[in-house]
Amino acid sequence: MTEPRQDRIVAEGVHKAFGDNEVLKGVSFTVPQGSATTIIGPSGSGKTTLLRALNALDVPDAGVIRVGEVELDFSKLASKDQLRRYRAQSGFVFQSHNLFPHRTVLQNITEGPIVAQKRPKEEAETEALDLLNQVGLAEKRDHYPYQLS
Template sequence: MTEPLLDVQGVRKEFDGVPVLRDVSFSAQSGTVTVVIGPSGSGKTTLLRTLNALDVADGGTIRIDDVSADFGSTVDKRVLKSFRAQSGMVFQSHNLFPHKTVLQNIVEGPVVVQKRPADEAAKDARVLLDQVGLADKADSYPFQLSGGQQQRVGIARALALQPELMLFDEPTSALDPELVGEVLVVMKNLAAEGWTMVVVTHEIKFAQQVADQVLFIDNGVVLESGTPAEVLAEPKQERTQQFLKRILDPL
């Protein structure tokens, strides 16, 4: 087996002295989908943010492709910048610039951060909009879009940076139920195209259909990991069983 694109070893993170991640370790091969599940407050979002260096880990090592850092020592700001360049983040809320059009939102990163020519970035952005089913919305403003459409623009914006790794932080949690499907379809298509993805979600059906591996996190610890069949259909840990029962059969 080839070396994994993403390798996480012993990652720790505290906030105000309270441990949020406790020696989290996992790896992901290029072109695979890792789904992270767990109760609220278990550290799922913090894990994603450490992978993107939005939150700098307090310990452990992270490698994305050829960029690696040992967070047990001081990490150079240039390394953190490289980490951010390797991954694209899609947030729970869309975080689009309200005063910019859809096209302007997407080209902002490539032009400002990556210094790419504006005409080239705009051309690529239109291809991405077509990919997420919004080719006709390039000149629209965020307030003119539904929540699902805004989230699809958020996905296109992350893709525009051409990252090695796509990170999704509960991308459907803020959407009305009838809009969830349109975002999940785009994510399934990305998985089929071979994007490497780490997805925090409560959408268990999506995990069953798309994930190559599932991590169950509770209290900052990866309690169980494996294929969807192993973790979702036949979980070994009692805590995993309790969580899935509440998700799948809440009444």
């Protein structure tokens, strides 16, 4: 018997405009738990805006986004606490930006859970190593960002 699918991210009817320029026009999709997903499109098509909307860095004008167990309905004003809980379910890494160039891969991965979630260092490191193993990068744990491609 197969277990029911658990969705990690669900977006429904997400809209985002900058002035008169509507960038996201009712975007809806689902990302199942444990899957890898790619967003492909031409320059200016809204890929980065969508990613920023998923973490409420650019707050959508309308729509619903669920990450993990936390859901935000952007037709309503979210409180700072709701946004904090929501953002704690996800992370956002900008391409070509090293958040902490003086820290190793392992230290960069564990910073959020240790500081924001107040998790014990050992627990955060265990989870980080598991994640690195899942993506085949465990051997890079002690490398610094400048040592990576």
